[in-house]
Amino acid sequence: MEEIRQNKYHNNIPPSKTNQSLPKHEDSEDCEAVSLPYRIYLQSFTETKTQIFRYEDRSKWLEFILKRLRESGLLDQELIEKYLRHQYRRMCKATTVENAYRTINYFLTYLKNTTNRSLKEVTRNDIEAFVEYEQDRRLKLSTVRLKLVTLRAFLRFLIEEEELPHEVLARKFTIKLPEALPRAIAPCDVKQLLSVVHRVRDRALFLLLLRTGLRIGELLNTKVCDVDIAEHKILVYQAPKTSIGRVVYFSDDAQRALEVWLKERNPDAEFLFYGYGGRVMSYGGAREIFLKYLRKAGLSHKGYTIHRLRHTCASELLNAGMRLECLQNLLGHSNAEVTRRYARLTDKTREEEYFKAMERIERGEIDGDY
Secondary structure, eight states: HHHHHOOOOOGGGGOOOOOOOOOOOOSSOOSSSSSSHHHHHHHHHHHHHHHHHHHHHHHHHHHHHHHHHHHTOOOOOOHEEEEEHHOOOOOOOOHHHHHHHHHHHHHHHHHHHTTTOOOGGGGHHHHOOOOHHHTTTTHHHHHHHHHHHHHHHHHHHHHTTTSSSSGGGGGGOOOOOOOOOOOOHHHHHHHHHTOOOSSSSHHHHHHHHHHHHOOHHHHTTTTTGEETTTTEHHHHHHHHTTOEEEEEEHHHHHHHHHHHHHHHSSSSSSSSSSSGGOOOOHHHHHHHHHHHHHHHHGGGGGGTTTTTTHHHHHHHHHHTTTOOOHHHHHOSSSSHHHHHHHHSOOOOOHHHHEEEEEEHTTTOOOOOOO
């Protein structure tokens, strides 16, 4: 990596534009951090893209992505399009193909700015330098790893198509992620948060996240017809992240909040929760709502995110005695190891064994000098 550092790539890359934070209007419809006219403009673009990605006709969103590619000015567009169409034929989701395009676009822009070489001239050192550059930007390791995995899949395709030499990926290069524990919200903080949520829609949204363990994207994609009030359950026909369907359940307090919201909401709206103008609520909109209530509850300094409601649900279910296999199915984890992280967080047996042993140590019932 010393050879890579000597390239001093930072001097060759134009400085990125800093994100200008716009004034926040906490009393606005969806707590968006922009003024009303500009918010409508931003939402119209976002919703257009969101609606295209929801089309049952998959060719619609493919053309949307390919149009952006043609307007990008990138070199070797025919190779990029070939790969994107390959993903499309493999039945990849729109978000997967979109992420592939964005990663390829970013990598080739980086390559042009630092080496002025084309895609067919890429080397292993270029990949490692790109990864180092992304790490130096202080992105999350999971984000950098995802970009590397996406880029490797693209380059592997080109190698199989004999567009690149196999030496480019001759030696495997991976990023090891730390196995961090999931972070739940403390019970007292959950009560404090819910105590300031008086708006009917928002209370139903938070309680469903807290009681079902749904990912925020899954709940925002839920339609009214997917909800069975009498049976206390929601049908997730195809999870946006895993493409796997499952059934989740909700508690009595979530049912009561949901019943009040169903009486108040627009009956013509297709999705259970919606934002300004009846459009599909975006993740950014839901996040801003959550942050607003954190500020009202005096909890903004604790760094809670809306995804923590899912972690809290999982932790509480394990503490209440739910088996790990059942929790895995409820959360929609394809890998049991992911669910086992919650077991490490809520392992009461280990906790009891520790304090039992420590009592013996404190009473001096073990051998050894100090």
